[in-house]
Each structure stands twice: as C-alpha cells, then as structure tokens.
Amino acid sequence: MWEYTDKVKDHFLNPRNVGVIDDADGTGEVGSLACGDALKLTFKLDDNGKINDAKFQTFGCASAIASSSALTEMLKGMTLEEAEKITNDDIAAYLGGLPKEKMHCSVMGRDALEKAIVCYRGEPEKKIEGEIVCECFGVTDLEIERVIKENG
Amino acid sequence: MNIIYLDNNATTQVAPEVLEEMLPYFSEFYGNPSSMYNFAGQTAHKLEEARSKVASLLGASSEEIVFTSCGTESDNTAIQTAILSNPDKKHIITTRVEHPAVKNMGEYLSGKGYRVTSVPVDSKGRLDLDYLYKNLSDDTAIVSVMWANNETGVIFPIEEIAQAVKEKGIVFHTDAVQAVGKIPIDVSSTSVDMLSISGHKLHGPKGIGVLYVRKGTKFFPFMIGGHQEGGRRGGTENVASIAGLGKACELAAAHMEEENTRVKALRDRLESELLKRIPNAKINGDTDNRLPNTTSIGFDYVEGESILLMMNELGICASSGSACTSGSLEPSHVLRAMGVPFTAAHGSIRFSLSVYNTEKDIDVVIEKLPPIIQRLREMSPFCEAGNLKLET
Amino acid sequence: MNIIYLDNNATTQVAPEVLEEMLPYFSEFYGNPSSMYNFAGQTAHKLEEARSKVASLLGASSEEIVFTSCGTESDNTAIQTAILSNPDKKHIITTRVEHPAVKNMGEYLSGKGYRVTSVPVDSKGRLDLDYLYKNLSDDTAIVSVMWANNETGVIFPIEEIAQAVKEKGIVFHTDAVQAVGKIPIDVSSTSVDMLSISGHKLHGPKGIGVLYVRKGTKFFPFMIGGHQEGGRRGGTENVASIAGLGKACELAAAHMEEENTRVKALRDRLESELLKRIPNAKINGDTDNRLPNTTSIGFDYVEGESILLMMNELGICASSGSACTSGSLEPSHVLRAMGVPFTAAHGSIRFSLSVYNTEKDIDVVIEKLPPIIQRLREMSPFCEAGNLKLET
Ligand SMILES: Cc1ncc(COP(=O)(O)O)c(C=O)c1O
Ligand SMILES: Cc1ncc(COP(=O)(O)O)c(C=O)c1O
Ligand code: FES
Ligand code: FES
Numbered sequence: 001m002w003e004y005t006d007k008v009k010d011h012f013l014n015p016r017n018v019g020v021i022d023d024a025d026g027t028g029e030v031g032s033l034a035c036g037d038a039l040k041l042t043f044k045l046d047d048n049g050k051i052n053d054a055k056f057q058t059f060g061c062a063s064a065i066a067s068s069s070a071l072t073e074m075l076k077g078m079t080l081e082e083a084e085k086i087t088n089d090d091i092a093a094y095l096g097g098l099p100k101e102k103m104h105c106s107v108m109g110r111d112a113l114e115k116a117i118v119c120y121r122g123e124p125e126k127k128i129e130g131e132i133v134c135e136c137f138g139v140t141d142l143e144i145e146r147v148i149k150e151n152g
Numbered sequence: 153m154n155i156i157y158l159d160n161n162a163t164t165q166v167a168p169e170v171l172e173e174m175l176p177y178f179s180e181f182y183g184n185p186s187s188m189y190n191f192a193g194q195t196a197h198k199l200e201e202a203r204s205k206v207a208s209l210l211g212a213s214s215e216e217i218v219f220t221s222c223g224t225e226s227d228n229t230a231i232q233t234a235i236l237s238n239p240d241k242k243h244i245i246t247t248r249v250e251h252p253a254v255k256n257m258g259e260y261l262s263g264k265g266y267r268v269t270s271v272p273v274d275s276k277g278r279l280d281l282d283y284l285y286k287n288l289s290d291d292t293a294i295v296s297v298m299w300a301n302n303e304t305g306v307i308f309p310i311e312e313i314a315q316a317v318k319e320k321g322i323v324f325h326t327d328a329v330q331a332v333g334k335i336p337i338d339v340s341s342t343s344v345d346m347l348s349i350s351g352h353k354l355h356g357p358k359g360i361g362v363l364y365v366r367k368g369t370k371f372f373p374f375m376i377g378g379h380q381e382g383g384r385r386g387g388t389e390n391v392a393s394i395a396g397l398g399k400a401c402e403l404a405a406a407h408m409e410e411e412n413t414r415v416k417a418l419r420d421r422l423e424s425e426l427l428k429r430i431p432n433a434k435i436n437g438d439t440d441n442r443l444p445n446t447t448s449i450g451f452d453y454v455e456g457e458s459i460l461l462m463m464n465e466l467g468i469c470a471s472s473g474s475a476c477t478s479g480s481l482e483p484s485h486v487l488r489a490m491g492v493p494f495t496a497a498h499g500s501i502r503f504s505l506s507v508y509n510t511e512k513d514i515d516v517v518i519e520k521l522p523p524i525i526q527r528l529r530e531m532s533p534f535c536e537a538g539n540l541k542l543e544t
Numbered sequence: 545m546n547i548i549y550l551d552n553n554a555t556t557q558v559a560p561e562v563l564e565e566m567l568p569y570f571s572e573f574y575g576n577p578s579s580m581y582n583f584a585g586q587t588a589h590k591l592e593e594a595r596s597k598v599a600s601l602l603g604a605s606s607e608e609i610v611f612t613s614c615g616t617e618s619d620n621t622a623i624q625t626a627i628l629s630n631p632d633k634k635h636i637i638t639t640r641v642e643h644p645a646v647k648n649m650g651e652y653l654s655g656k657g658y659r660v661t662s663v664p665v666d667s668k669g670r671l672d673l674d675y676l677y678k679n680l681s682d683d684t685a686i687v688s689v690m691w692a693n694n695e696t697g698v699i700f701p702i703e704e705i706a707q708a709v710k711e712k713g714i715v716f717h718t719d720a721v722q723a724v725g726k727i728p729i730d731v732s733s734t735s736v737d738m739l740s741i742s743g744h745k746l747h748g749p750k751g752i753g754v755l756y757v758r759k760g761t762k763f764f765p766f767m768i769g770g771h772q773e774g775g776r777r778g779g780t781e782n783v784a785s786i787a788g789l790g791k792a793c794e795l796a797a798a799h800m801e802e803e804n805t806r807v808k809a810l811r812d813r814l815e816s817e818l819l820k821r822i823p824n825a826k827i828n829g830d831t832d833n834r835l836p837n838t839t840s841i842g843f844d845y846v847e848g849e850s851i852l853l854m855m856n857e858l859g860i861c862a863s864s865g866s867a868c869t870s871g872s873l874e875p876s877h878v879l880r881a882m883g884v885p886f887t888a889a890h891g892s893i894r895f896s897l898s899v900y901n902t903e904k905d906i907d908v909v910i911e912k913l914p915p916i917i918q919r920l921r922e923m924s925p926f927c928e929a930g931n932l933k934l935e936t
Binding site for chain 3: 157159162163164165168170171174178179180182183184186187189190191221222223224225227251252256257260352357358359360375377378379386387388389390391392393460463464468469471
C-alpha cells in the first residue's frame, strides 16, 4: 500500500501551480514519455531577483506530482542562489517524508530546477558527468551516489 | 467508505459458504489427518471430499489432485518435477507473459545451465505458436504455458498446444490460476500433464493451491517431508483451507454460467462506456479470446499509480500491471512483451470483476474515472487537447 | 464422545483467540497485501503486526522473520538456501532423529552427490556431540539439528552446538518446530542462523510456518515467484493464517509459565502413575532435558496400534511414533536410533499435552490405560506373568 503522508496526499490530490508560465524566465524539462516520468518546470522572477511564480507539469506517479507541487511552493520568494541549494531531501522533508522506494521521484523536481536555472543564466548545459545508469530521466551513477549521501 | 472491488485477478474475497465450510476445522475438528484415531479421521475424510470436488471442477480424478500451499508452489513443483524426471534434458520452453512464479523459475534455471526459450506474443498478446513449435526439441524437459494471462485476460489455445507438445513426448504444464473457475476446463479431454490452481483467485482462501498431475506422469516431490498427499507433498495438510478450496470449486462450477453472462456483460459495459467517454484509451489484448471478467485499458499520457490513487480516494480498487509487480516502477513485462507503446503502458489499468460485482459498481466507475483521467492529463507535459481523440 | 486430546506434538487446536484474530481476513479485509489501495493496506499492516509478534517470541527482529507455508517448507528452505549459498561445499550434517522434513532432504541430497553425516544418539536420545564436532569440515555447507525431538521431547543443547558450528564459519539451522512455544527461546543470545517454526504446533492454524533468518545470512528463495516477504518467498501472503500465527505466538509467550509448571506437572503425574500401575513400562528419552509437555512410554510385549485403537474407543488421542510415520508399520526411526529394544519400541506411546488439558484428562488415562495394556498382554505370546515387573 502507499505509505504516503497526508501532506503528500494533499499535494497529489490538490496540486498547486499546475501549468506553464508563458513568458517564463527559466524553463527546465527532464525525463521523457518513454521512461514513464517527466517534468516541466517554469519560473518567473520579480524585480528583486526573487522567484515570484513557478509552475509545473508532471507525467509520473503520485510522489512525482506531489514533489513537483511542493517544489513550486517552496520556490516562491527565493532567490536563485537559495533555490539552487534545495535538495531532493528538502522536498521530501517539506512533504513530511516519502517512502524510500519513492525518494527518486523527488530527484526529478530538483533536476528540472537545476536545468531551469541554467537556462535562465544562459549557461551552456552542464556536461553530464558519470555514466547514465537510469534510462529514465538520465540519472547518472554520480547523481545517485549524491542522492544516497544526501539521504544518509 | 463503500469499497468497489474490481481487482479479482489479484485476489478475491472468500465466499461466505467457503468460510462456513472452513470454520469447524480450526478449533473443533483439528486432528492431524495422518493420525490413527477417529477424531482425526473426520479431517482425513474432509480432505478426500474436497479433493473430489476439485477434481470434478477440472474433469480430473481425485488421485490426480495434489494440494499445495499456493499457485506459486504448484508452478514451482511442476517445473522442478519435470526437471528431476528428465535429468539429461537441459531446455525448457515458456512464454514472455508468464507470472513470476514461472518466469523467475526460468531465470533461476537459466543460471543453472538450462537453456530457456520464452515464446513471444504479438501486439494483441497472442502467442507465436510457430515459434513455440519450432523450438520443441529432444532436449526439452518441459513446456509451461499459462492458460489465461492475469493482466490482459487473454486465453491461450492450451488444448492445441498441449497436443502438439505431447506428440513430441514432452511434459506439458499450464498455469491455470486465472482460468480455473472463470472458463470451463476439462483436463480429461486435453493432453495437459500438469495444471496449477490457486485458491484465492476463485473465492477460496489465500495460501492453498493445487497441482493437477495426470495419472502416469513421473513425479518427484518439491516439498520434501512426510508421506502426505500420497508421498507427493510433505507437510501437515492445511485441512481448513483444503475444505474451503473444495467448496470454492463447487461454487465456481455453479457460478460458471453467471460468470460468462452477467459478469461478462458488466465487464463489456464498463469497457465500452469508458472507451466512449475517454479519448485516447485502448484495450490491451485480444478481445476475441479473453476471460469474461477482465479488461486492461491503456490511457495515453497519464501514469497508472496516479490513476489508482485517485480511484482509491473513491474506494475503487483496481490495479496497474500485476499486483506482484506494483511497488516496482517498471511498466509490466506483459505489456512490454506486447509492444504496447510507453504512452499507454504506463497508464494501463486492469479491472477484474467477480460474481460479487453489481451494475452499481460499474456505474460509479463510468462516472468517476473520466474526470480523473482528464485532470491528470491536464497536469501532463505531453498532453495537449489536440492530441486527444476517441477510439471508435 | 468426549475427546481427551493428548497428541499436541502431532497438531494442536487453534486457540479461540487465534481464530478470532483470523476471521476478519477471509471475507471482509481480503485485499492482497501487495496492492496499492488503502483497502489492501489493512492486510499489509496486519502482516507486519504479526511479524513483530513472532519476532518478539523468538527474541528476533521483524526483518528476520520469513513466513512460509509450514514447518516442512521452513526446513526445506533453510537447507536449500545453504546449499545454494555454498555451491562448492558438498557435505551436510544432520542427526538420526530429525523429522522427515530434514531427514528426507538429506536423503534427496545424498542422491545428488552430497555426503550426509547423520549424528547418532545414545539410548536416552542424547546427541553424540563429539561425533558432530569431529565431522565439521571445510566442505560442510550446513549443520541442521532440531531443537527438541517430536517423539521423545528430548531437548538438544542448541546454543552450544550453534556456537561450535559458527566458530568454523558454517551455517547452522535448527528445526525448532517442537520447541517454540514450549520452552523459552532467545535467538539473539545464540549463534543460530536459521530456525523453523510451524503454526499448528502452537495453537496456530495448519499450513503456516516461519523461517527465522539471522540478519546477514546469505539467502536464496526456495519458493520462487513474486517479490513477497522482501523477495525471500514468492506467493500471495496467507494473511489470515499469518495474523493467527502472530496471535498464537503472543499467547504462547503468555502461557510459557503455565506450560512449564501446570502442564509439566500433569505430564509428570501421568507418567509416574502409569509407571506405577503398569509393569514393564519405561520412559523413552532423557528425562533431564525434555519438553514439559511430552512423554514417550514403551510398554513391552504389546503393539502400539492396538493400544491406540483401544484408547480411541474411549476418546483418548495419542500416537505411536510420529504422526507422519504412522500408517507405516516400522517402529519409529527415532526409537530405533536410540536402540530401544523391539519389544518396547513397537509398544511405545507418545502423550503430548497442552494448556488445554485438565487433571480430569489425566485421571481418565491413568484409570483406563492399565487394563488396556493388561488385556493386550494377555493375548501376547511373548508375555508371561513372570516376565513382568514394575520399574521402580
Ligand atoms: C520437529 C518437526 N519438524 C517439522 C515438522 C513439520 O511441520 P509441518 O507439518 O507444519 O510441515 C513437524 C511436524 O509435523 C515436526 O514435529
Ligand atoms: C497466473 C498466475 N499464476 C500464479 C499466481 C500465483 O499464485 P499465488 O499467489 O497463490 O502463489 C498468480 C497470482 O498471484 C497468477 O495470477
Ligand atoms: S516519478 Fe517515477 S515512480 Fe515516482
Ligand atoms: S500384523 Fe498387522 S502390522 Fe504386523
């Protein structure tokens, strides 16, 4: 059975900020239909460089939807420097925890955010280091190690 | 909350008549059937009564019925006994769409030096019979093909396959866990050597199964212990559950017609109404050869777990892929073997009905599911209104 | 007829509290614990609750508990997994007095190229430990020694044996089917790697068992199928029986003191009164190290089946040899291993009590058995009055 917290269920059943910001400052897309999980994240900054709106679209399980919804809520009011520091653990913590086999669903949100920030700054896409071990949304072994470390 | 249970291929409720049959064998007639005194003789007689009821549902004779602890044990036993009976043969044939109880036995054996042929299926889930027949060889110890698939309900032509296999003198086993009780089966008119049943798929208890073993089939026990089951399965007999399974088989025979008329009509209505109301929805599997109670429907651009969870909020129980693989995140091996596109495989939901379902159950699903799919599609990055159209 | 049930080592009645615990999981909460919806979550939670109750009776932790379908499956699994984990080792050690679930596994393996050492016992049924230790070798894949013998009740020094075996880095398994629930057991303070339980020996249902597997022990599933039991045992979980077994373990802990005081006192009175009243009667086995509920008594010059049948007429249930081998005409392999003379082995009766027995039950046997033995002896050509004398 799902061992989801009430917070996860709430964000799944009543997701916040679904959609796409038309004139977004940053857009990040990860995953693909083929892998069964995909996420599109868009954000808009205010005059002080803080995120004043964020929206998502997700194709994925309940954890992925809830994580995306949570992430967009967390982002609002943050500077990009603050936003960059969000880990998938933070997203899970915001939701009161995720089942351990579902922790990876929150990784997708973090990755989309990273991409969206890179996109905003106009930096060239970071060359992916490590070997791609998960065909779905291109998770690398290094990334998985990082996530494992972050998750203690 | 009122539960609408449409997951009868995962497990079924124990029929009230079955539970009643079981009750005396816990605290009242609890003797060990192997014991010599009269008090235990009652349990031994009950075993034989149940055995003959099971035999009768299958068109078998009582001596051909071996009670096991579940469908998985029946499958494991069949394959293991064929291997032990043919120590020189190092090849087995099975299919891409078997339950893990057969599939993982194949994988285990392939790690032990066996060559394992997995027969492919086409996009409708139909077996490539030529492929199967071409691969029969002097080295083949056993062919194991399920009678009906648990995820799509597709029925395979077991009589035909069994005959072709037997003509080559090869042992043939069928996992009939999903077929028994849903469609009429008469082993006596087939060339099937062994056949697996699981109690909890036909309103019997969990934790009881049967392996039918045709008279004359070479047999070695898988569960090694005492002399129970005519030396074919060690372990004190699970009297209460065996009594229950006997009753369940009797009931299944009595309900066979209802299953293939009323239940089938419910399934058909559910299916056609959902296809009518939800764009980009497609049935998985061969609708011409299908269990009467099962439908698997793929909804493009949405993900199965999300659909299940939203239905869960309304008390509707169904599954995506088989229960055994949910909890894993891969689309089911059955749908992948059929080449169902990822867009639909991830969003496939199986509804499996039973005689306990009502028109009202179906009404609720027909009303509630379309808006759920729509909401989820609105969240999906792949889905734009222009993509969607109704199947016609 | 009123039944006096003194065959609790063959099987036990399901405790009323256990049955009550099981009942909701047949027709009400029947969901498959692997399913995702809340309706099935109730069954998944019940499994975990039961698991922790079993763990607590054993001094184990929940993750170390694997549910199986019976004691036989637990024994088979333990031996099979040790074999698979040590593919290069071709030797196993067990004893002459094991239950067929272990003994026949040994015979099966000896047909597969394994060397099997069976440790002998002395006339009191005590193991020759030196023999066991001398035979430990680099080639030994597993040592399997039962905790207590089902026929005589003799308890083996498992803690000591486990430690000696582990010092050599060899896997140690114990069939504790007869010990668990009757004597206190705390695996955490031993070096036991695996331990078998069977539900129906401790007032749980038939057809459910446990294999304790110490954390860190290399494990391969014996029952190959779905991902249940953390990938360690395929097959849909037998929720009702698992719930019942959890409750039975809780009750066993609560009754442990009564078992070792009141039940033991009943057994002792039965034994001493019978020996006082029946000449040429002798206890089989080491009375200093014995289960509190069991006595095996040999009556010279008479045959066990005849005694059982005459007791049967009075509603008294007991056994000669183990239930698994009754139906065969050979004296039990346990008594033969102990070198019990044929005159006594053939006429040996096992009484095994439980907390449900009363003083009255014992009164009846004390009154009725002596004349039965006398009558049979009067028919026996071996028996002349002059042969007979009371043990003192
Ligand atoms: C010592 C011992 N081991 C194993 C078993 C087998 O248990 P089950 O009948 O549940 O398979 C029994 C009882 O039959 C037993 O007494
Ligand atoms: C086709 C098929 N075979 C085997 C099984 C295994 O049965 P059980 O869970 O009783 O071991 C199942 C159901 O789980 C099934 O659907
Ligand atoms: S996003 Fe893929 S399983 Fe959660
Ligand atoms: S005379 Fe009947 S068993 Fe020997």
